[in-house]
Amino acid sequence: MTRPSSSSVTIRDVARRAGVSVATVSRFINRNAVTSREVSERIQKVMDELNYVPHATARQLATRKTRVIGLLLTNMFHDFFAPLLSGVESVVSQNGYNLLVATYRSGAQKNHQPPVGSHNTDGMLVFADSLDNTQITRLYTRKFPLVLIHRTSPEDLPIPCVTVENHIASRNIMEHLITHHKKRHIVFLRGPARHEDSYWREEGYRQALQAHGLPFCSDLVLSGGFERDMSYAAMREFLSASPVFDAVFASDDDSAIGALKALNESGRRVPEDVALVGFNDINLSSFLTPPLTTVHAPTEQVGRMAAQQLFRILENESPDLVTLLPTQVILRRSCGCEYIPPE
Amino acid sequence: MTRPSSSSVTIRDVARRAGVSVATVSRFINRNAVTSREVSERIQKVMDELNYVPHATARQLATRKTRVIGLLLTNMFHDFFAPLLSGVESVVSQNGYNLLVATYRSGAQKNHQPPVGSHNTDGMLVFADSLDNTQITRLYTRKFPLVLIHRTSPEDLPIPCVTVENHIASRNIMEHLITHHKKRHIVFLRGPARHEDSYWREEGYRQALQAHGLPFCSDLVLSGGFERDMSYAAMREFLSASPVFDAVFASDDDSAIGALKALNESGRRVPEDVALVGFNDINLSSFLTPPLTTVHAPTEQVGRMAAQQLFRILENESPDLVTLLPTQVILRRSCGCEYIPPE
DNA sequence: CTGAAAGCGCTTACAG
DNA sequence: CTGAAAGCGCTTACAG
Numbered sequence: 001m002t003r004p005s006s007s008s009v010t011i012r013d014v015a016r017r018a019g020v021s022v023a024t025v026s027r028f029i030n031r032n033a034v035t036s037r038e039v040s041e042r043i044q045k046v047m048d049e050l051n052y053v054p055h056a057t058a059r060q061l062a063t064r065k066t067r068v069i070g071l072l073l074t075n076m077f078h079d080f081f082a083p084l085l086s087g088v089e090s091v092v093s094q095n096g097y098n099l100l101v102a103t104y105r106s107g108a109q110k111n112h113q114p115p116v117g118s119h120n121t122d123g124m125l126v127f128a129d130s131l132d133n134t135q136i137t138r139l140y141t142r143k144f145p146l147v148l149i150h151r152t153s154p155e156d157l158p159i160p161c162v163t164v165e166n167h168i169a170s171r172n173i174m175e176h177l178i179t180h181h182k183k184r185h186i187v188f189l190r191g192p193a194r195h196e197d198s199y200w201r202e203e204g205y206r207q208a209l210q211a212h213g214l215p216f217c218s219d220l221v222l223s224g225g226f227e228r229d230m231s232y233a234a235m236r237e238f239l240s241a242s243p244v245f246d247a248v249f250a251s252d253d254d255s256a257i258g259a260l261k262a263l264n265e266s267g268r269r270v271p272e273d274v275a276l277v278g279f280n281d282i283n284l285s286s287f288l289t290p291p292l293t294t295v296h297a298p299t300e301q302v303g304r305m306a307a308q309q310l311f312r313i314l315e316n317e318s319p320d321l322v323t324l325l326p327t328q329v330i331l332r333r334s335c336g337c338e339y340i341p342p343e
Numbered sequence: 344m345t346r347p348s349s350s351s352v353t354i355r356d357v358a359r360r361a362g363v364s365v366a367t368v369s370r371f372i373n374r375n376a377v378t379s380r381e382v383s384e385r386i387q388k389v390m391d392e393l394n395y396v397p398h399a400t401a402r403q404l405a406t407r408k409t410r411v412i413g414l415l416l417t418n419m420f421h422d423f424f425a426p427l428l429s430g431v432e433s434v435v436s437q438n439g440y441n442l443l444v445a446t447y448r449s450g451a452q453k454n455h456q457p458p459v460g461s462h463n464t465d466g467m468l469v470f471a472d473s474l475d476n477t478q479i480t481r482l483y484t485r486k487f488p489l490v491l492i493h494r495t496s497p498e499d500l501p502i503p504c505v506t507v508e509n510h511i512a513s514r515n516i517m518e519h520l521i522t523h524h525k526k527r528h529i530v531f532l533r534g535p536a537r538h539e540d541s542y543w544r545e546e547g548y549r550q551a552l553q554a555h556g557l558p559f560c561s562d563l564v565l566s567g568g569f570e571r572d573m574s575y576a577a578m579r580e581f582l583s584a585s586p587v588f589d590a591v592f593a594s595d596d597d598s599a600i601g602a603l604k605a606l607n608e609s610g611r612r613v614p615e616d617v618a619l620v621g622f623n624d625i626n627l628s629s630f631l632t633p634p635l636t637t638v639h640a641p642t643e644q645v646g647r648m649a650a651q652q653l654f655r656i657l658e659n660e661s662p663d664l665v666t667l668l669p670t671q672v673i674l675r676r677s678c679g680c681e682y683i684p685p686e
Numbered sequence: 687c688t689g690a691a692a693g694c695g696c697t698t699a700c701a702g
Numbered sequence: 703c704t705g706a707a708a709g710c711g712c713t714t715a716c717a718g
Contacts (some may be wrong), residue, residue: 058695077429085421401711
C-alpha cells in the first residue's frame with residue numbers, strides 16, 4: 001500500500017513505464033513542446049501512479065535557474081519587518097517562486113560572503129545597508145538581478161529601488177510641531193549613520209528648523225539608531241542634564257517608544273510637558289499612551305512593490321528605477337493634538 | 344580590470360589553472376580528504392584570482408543535500424511572527440544553512456503542493472496547522488526531517504515538536520481573575536478551531552471555572568480566531584445584547600486588542616468595569632492602555648529550539664520529542680491589579 | 687595524496 | 703511529434 005518514496009522516482013522511471021523517452025516526459029512536464037494527446041495521457045497517468053515530483057535541483061542545474069528570490073535584511077526581530085516580509089512573500093509565491101531570507105550586515109562579518117546571492121537565487125532584494133555599495137556594485141556588474149529597499153542605488157547605477165518618501169514627511173511633521181504646537185526646542189533622535197532613511201529624515205528636521213528661523217542646535221540631536229533601547233539610553237542621558245526642550249522628534253517609532261519611556265520615568269508628561277512624534281507607524285504606535293503621532297509608511301506595500309520590480313527584471317520588462325511610496329502624517333495625541341477618534 | 348563573472352568560473356577552470364584534477368580541487372574545497380600543502384596553496388591562490396564560488400546547485404545535485412531548511416507558516420504579517428522568524432533564522436544561519444520561508448494553509452489551496460518540502464529543503468519546520476495531519480504523516484513516512492511548532496505530532500508519530508505551555512498558564516491566569524479579582528462571569532475569546540493552542544487555552548479556561556464551581560456558559564465563549572478584527576467584531580456583537588460579565592480572557596493578545604477596542608467603544612472601562620487579559624505577550628502588550636496582563640510566551644526561543652531539534656535530526660542525534668517551553672503570567676494593569684512598575 | 691570516470695536528475699539543441 | 707546524446711557543475715567510489 002505504501003507508495004514508493006517520491007524522492008527516488010525519477011524522470012527515467014516515468015519514461016520507462018510510459019514507454020517513451022525522458023525527453024518526451026520532460027517536454028510534457030514543462031509544456032514547452034507539444035506532445036501527442038495519447039502520449040500525454042499515458043505520461044500523466046504514470047506520474048500519478050508513481051507520485052512523481054520532478055527534482056528541483058536537477059532542474060535548476062540544467063536550466064541555470066533556481067526559481068528562488070533572496071531577501072537580505074539587517075534584522076528580522078523588530079515588528080517593522082513582519083509586514084515587509086509578508087509583502088515580499090505574497091508576490092514571490094504568487095509568481096511560483098520561493099523565498100530565501102537571511103539577515104546580514106555588510107562589514108559585520110569579515111570577508112564572509114552574504115548567504116544569498118547568485119549562487120542560490122535568481123535575484124535578490126536588498127534592504128537598507130545589509131549590503132554596502134561595493135557589494136551591490138559587484139553584483140550589478142555581474143548582471144545579477146537586484147532591487148534595493150529603503151536605499152538608492154550607489155553611483156547612479158540603474159538598479160531599481162523602492163523606498164518611502166522620508167524628506168517631505170519629516171518636514172511636515174516638524175511643521176506641525178512648530179506651526180501648530182508652537183514648539184521651539186525640538187530634540188531629534190537620529191537613525192543609524194549610513195542609513196538613507198536617517199539622512200533624509202534628518203534633512204527634513206533641519207530644513208523645517210531653517211524655514212522657521214529656528215537655530216539648529218547639535219545638543220538637541222541624539223543617536224537613537226532606530227532602536228528602542230539605544231533611544232531610551234540616549235534620552236535618559238540627555239535628560240540628566242536638565243535641558244531645555246519642548247518636543248521630541250524620534251525618526252523611528254521604536255525610537256519614540258524608548259524616548260517615551262525615558263520621558264515618563266523623568267516625570268515629564270507627554271504631550272502636556274513635551275510633544276513626541278515618531279516615524280513609520282508600526283502596528284504598536286496607535287496603542288501607545290498617548291497614541292503616537294507619526295508618519296505612516298506603507299511597509300507591506302514596499303515589500304510587494306520591491307518584489308514586483310524584481311520580477312519585471314526577471315521577465316525582461318523594464319522596471320521602474322525609483323519607486324517612492326507616499327507617506328502621511330498621522331495625527332494622534334502624543335504631539336498635543338486634541339482627541340482624534342481612533343481609525 | 345573587471346574580473347570574470349564568478350558565475351561562469353567553474354571548478355574545471357580552477358583545476359586547469361592550478362594544474363590539478365577537479366577531484367583534487369573538490370577535495371580541497373570540502374576538506375574531506377587531505378591535499379598536499381603545496382597543492383592546497385596553489386588551489387587557494389587560483390580560487391582567489393578567479394574569484395571562484397562553487398555552484399550550490401551542482402553541489403546539491405551531487406550530494407543530494409540542499410543545505411536549506413524550510414519554514415512553513417500560516418501567516419507572516421502579524422507581529423507575533425517576527426520573533427519566531429528571527430529565532431529560526433539565527434540558528435539556521437549559524438549552522439551554515441539557508442532558510443526558505445513560505446505561508447501555506449492546508450486545505451486553503453486545493454491540491455496545490457506546499458511550496459517547501461523534500462524537493463527543495465533538507466528538512467522543515469511546520470507551524471501549527473499550516474500542514475494537516477495527512478500531509479505531515481506522509482512526509483514523515485518518507486523520512487523527511489520534520490519539526491512541528493505549536494502543535495504536536497499526529498497519531499503519536501515520533502516527530503519532535505516544540506511549543507509552549509498553554510494549559511497551566513491559561514488556568515493560572517483564570518485563577519488570578521477568579522481568586523484575586525473575584526470575577527465570576529468571564530468571557531472567553533477562543534482561537535481557530537483546529538489550533539492546538541486554542542484547545543489547551545480553552546481547557547484551562549474550563550477547568551479553572553470548574554475548580555471554582557463556576558458554571559461554564561457557552562454564551563460567554565466567543566470566536567476570536569486569534570485575530571484582532573474577528574475578536575473586535577465578536578465582542579461588539581456580544582456587547583450589543585447587554586450581557587452580564589465582569590472579565591474577558593482573550594486567548595491571544597491580538598484578540599485582546601480587538602476586544603479592548605470594542606469595550607472602549609461601548610463605554611466600558613478596563614479594568615474598572617471589566618478586567619481583560621490576553622495570551623502571548625507580544626511586544627505591543629505592555630504598551631496598551633491599560634498595559635495588558637497576559638501570559639508571556641518565549642516566541643523567539645520557540646523558533647530557536649525548533650531549528651535546533653531539526654539540526655539534531657539532520658546530524659543523526661536523537662532530538663527531544665517534546666519541547667514544552669514554560670510560560671508565565673505577567674501581571675500588568677488590565678486585570679485590575681494596582682500599578683506595577685514597568686519591567 | 688591524486689586522477690579518470692561515473693553519476694546526481696534534469697533540459698535542450700540536433701536529427702529525424 | 704519523438705529520441706539519442708550531450709551537458710549543467712559538482713562529488714565520490716575506485717585505482718593507483
